[in-house]
Amino acid sequence: MTTVVFVHGTGVREPALTALVAHVGEALRRAAPHTRLIPCDWGTAHGAVLAAGGASIPTDDGRHRGLGTPADAAEEAGAATWELLYTDPFVELRQASAGSGPSGPVPPHEVPADAAIRRRLAELHMQSAELDGALQLTAVGRSGGALRALLDAPELVDAARAVDPVALAELTARAAIAHIIADASEAGDPLIPTASGRDAAVTALAGRLGGRLPGSDRGPTRLLLRAAVPLASRMAVRRRSAITHATHPAAGDIMRYLAAGAGHRVHLADLVLAQSPPVVLLCHSLGGVIAVDTLVERPLPHVELLVTVGSQAPFLYETDALPSLRHPKPLPSWFPTWLNIYDPRDLLAFVAKPLFPDHATDHPLSSGEPFPQSHSAYWSNPELYDTLAARLR
Incomplete structure (x- = not known):
């Protein structure tokens, strides 16, 4: 039986992770019955948190709600008008x-x-x-x-x-x-x-x-x-604290990984080594970056296939920002076969084959959704599981 290790993307925490893994696991079992899915929950142990409870977020001084001076109110009204004009x-x-x-x-x-x-x-x-x-x-x-x-x-x-x-x-x-x-x-x-x-x-x-x-x-x-x-920026300023608390795991996860990602990679490698081969890594978004770095740093013979979905690893490599591999150094010889799935409407998804022709194959897959919904719609697309099943048989 093939073990598929699911490496989630940015911002995913419980209870959403359990629900996502259950959905992906069921869909994968229907397409490829000989597989079992286990999660790599790196977010709980290594994900970003606001350690001081959001002390870095500016407080609401009321200016954007017309509670300041007349000059403040005039400035906010002008900014509102120009926001519409820029659009x-x-x-x-x-x-x-x-x-x-x-x-x-x-x-x-x-x-x-x-x-x-x-x-x-x-x-x-x-x-x-x-x-x-x-x-x-x-x-x-x-x-x-x-x-x-x-x-x-x-x-x-x-x-x-x-x-x-x-x-x-x-x-x-x-x-x-x-x-x-x-x-x-x-x-x-x-x-x-x-x-x-x-x-x-x-x-x-x-x-x-x-x-x-x-x-x-x-x-x-x-x-x-x-x-x-109908002002996006004014609403964003008004609700900045709530928005930052709601969204910081996604942005913070990326920054925290790039600054201190060794723990993420050890977490994934230990999980892989605890499984019986063969192992397939199924990775979304930042999870794909973590997996690529982990597989570059050390041989993991258990892993016979890397599958990245909506991942930024190729872009980070091309911009010389991938922690484990400086451009134009090639992937190591032990790196496994790489299937890279991307939705052309997903602006956070990149192609890998032009950069890694000896290891990577790109597979376009459309959900029909616009961005940013397209970045999360992969897991509801039956074509994803059919594509995986063809590679897992």
């Missing part, structure tokens, strides 16, 4: 034109309402490096894509028919700056402007597009989204 830079332009009706063809004798601002946008597009400099972005040319998107946006046409040119310039400037900063953030730009730098860039850009000039009597156009508050 959808054109949302204000659409809201401004909500009652204007759809745009249609412009009569031949009529100048399009958006013609002036499009001309100014086109001129600015030729000087996008100047705008990048105003925002202090590290990647020169970042703003070009945002300005091109605005030039092609139907939202600009509809908004031009609904608001005056000054308001249109300011709405367009906010859309452009939101688009630029969102793109920079997504691209991993390490330098993002503060709110004051962002707002100064909006004012300068609005002036270039026909809006108010600094020092003019007219105030800035009101932020149209100020009342809209």
Whole structure:
């Protein structure tokens, strides 16, 4: 009989571990009756805990709930609006034109309402490096894509028919700056402007597009989204303590393992050596990293097959962060056959064969779920157990 040692992933603790092992064990027995499943519960002995009860978590001072000064409340309202703009830079332009009706063809004798601002946008597009400099972005040319998107946006046409040119310039400037900063953030730009730098860039850009000039009597156009508050960041700040307590095992497990993983590896090796061969390691997420490191550090002849599911071991190796094996050193000769299962929608799953062609085989498997659900949906997928059964016969 083949013993399958199940090495769980990050954040798994009792009673969830017992329920998960029971589900995986039953599904595996149906697909491969000659196997038995035993868990490697490294989380209880070596998983992360908040040793001081969460003393490192900032306390709630009430600012994000409007309980601070008027300036605090204004800052939070502005952050709320910009959170929405970073998600959808054109949302204000659409809201401004909500009652204007759809745009249609412009009569031949009529100048399009958006013609002036499009001309100014086109001129600015030729000087996008100047705008990048105003925002202090590290990647020169970042703003070009945002300005091109605005030039092609139907939202600009509809908004031009609904608001005056000054308001249109300011709405367009906010859309452009939101688009630029969102793109920079997504691209991993390490330098993002503060709110004051962002707002100064909006004012300068609005002036270039026909809006108010600094020092003019007219105030800035009101932020149209100020009342809209379905805010992920505000809710996260409000519930930071609860969220951190709930999620710290997952993130903390990774950091603790990378900092002090020797105990994890000894725990797994001792469990394997206590079994009669043959042994198969079935590992999820960080469990796959622990298994790879364990098998690199010492020969375990009992193990005839390593199966990793949604694992980051190949990525850690390629980034030279795998504790046991520095890139580009190869796997040792005693390393067993490796089946690496990944869901293309699982952003925490990586392929192994391009890095370890002599040992690893990659097997894509789709749950149909988006990320992050796809990272945990493997164990409900019958195809997983059929794939394992084919390798265990």
